[in-house]
Amino acid sequence: MxxxxxxxxxxxxxxxxxxxxxxxxxxxxxxxxxxxxxxxxxxxxxxxxxxxxxxxxxxxxxxxxxxxxxxxxxxxxxxxxxxxxRPIDPSDHPDMPHGLTSIGFSLLKQKLLGSIVAISAVHVLEWFMDIDHTADTVTFAWLIGTMIAFAVVMLVVAAADRMSEARARADH
CATH class of the missing domain: 1.10.287 (Helix Hairpins)
Known part of the structure; x- marks a missing residue:
């Protein structure tokens, strides 16, 4: 070189x-x-x-x-x-939670989308619990539709990741 x-x-x-x-x-x-x-x-x-x-x-x-x-x-x-x-060495941090290390891109996408779905579900539930004060059905329908769209995207990404992992294992 x-x-x-x-x-x-x-x-x-x-x-x-x-x-x-x-x-x-x-x-x-x-x-x-x-x-x-x-x-x-x-x-x-x-x-x-x-x-x-x-x-x-x-x-x-x-x-x-x-x-x-x-x-x-x-x-x-x-x-x-x-x-x-920079990689994090868990042996340097014995009290480190197990789930914080080795989060690959595939798992990160799933965690991100899962959190987004959970956050949107909380928003829908907040709206539903407060429906007496804000009876705007159009906005409520958009919130539900958005949450469902996020959930579908999360499922598609998870399925695609699972298929690519299976294909990678089959190739080896």
Missing amino acids: NRFERGFDSIVFNSRWLAAPFILGLILGLIGLLYKFLVKLVEFVWQLRGLPNSDALVSVLGLVDLSLAANLTLIVIWSSYENFV
Whole structure:
């Protein structure tokens, strides 16, 4: 390999660190979600005594929604770092949760789509629980349609990944 090729290889290899600012931005976004979660939690606890059951449930669903978004962000942060920047050695972190390491692209797509479906389902449930105040059936139908579309896409991606994995095993 000549000097030019080695230099070019080095540039390409080290370009992976350009993903680091994006990962840091996602970490800041995660901090922002934590702030919003804490604000909503304090508001919920403060108003809980006077809230009707349906409003309390809608408030809890809002907390669940933020929690799902935070979990999704965390999955993307870990997966992006491990897949594109630098591998993480679990032996260096004995308390590391098992599910955070070795998330390949296929599993990442499935987790992302699964989280999006769960988040959209929470939104539909929030709308349904608050239907007395917002009886807009057109918007509700769009929410349900969007959730179903996400679920179908998730199933198609999972089936395609499963077929490609089976084909790869058959070729070996």
